[in-house]
Amino acid sequence: MAGIIGEGKFAYDLWGDTVNMASRMESFGEPQSIQITHATYELVRDEFVCEPRGSLDIKGKGLVETWFLVGQA
Numbered sequence: 001m002a003g004i005i006g007e008g009k010f011a012y013d014l015w016g017d018t019v020n021m022a023s024r025m026e027s028f029g030e031p032q033s034i035q036i037t038h039a040t041y042e043l044v045r046d047e048f049v050c051e052p053r054g055s056l057d058i059k060g061k062g063l064v065e066t067w068f069l070v071g072q073a
Helices: 017-027 038-044
Strands: 002-005 011-014 034-037 048-058 062-072
Touching: 017 034, 017 048, 034 038, 038 048, 038 062
Parallel strands: none
Antiparallel strands: 002 011, 034 062, 048 062
């Protein structure tokens, strides 16, 4: 969900499950790496080289399969 907040000075903000998941994935990430979920892996696997990282226990989601995006195929 996205919306505009404020009456005098407007700010655009995002909320919802996607934002929460992105934040949690970031907190489990490693420097200089791009970490993706299974859903994203399925979308990009033919165009990018990905290495399985394993499952992470993500708060509110349980075990989530993750990969590192390594480069273009």
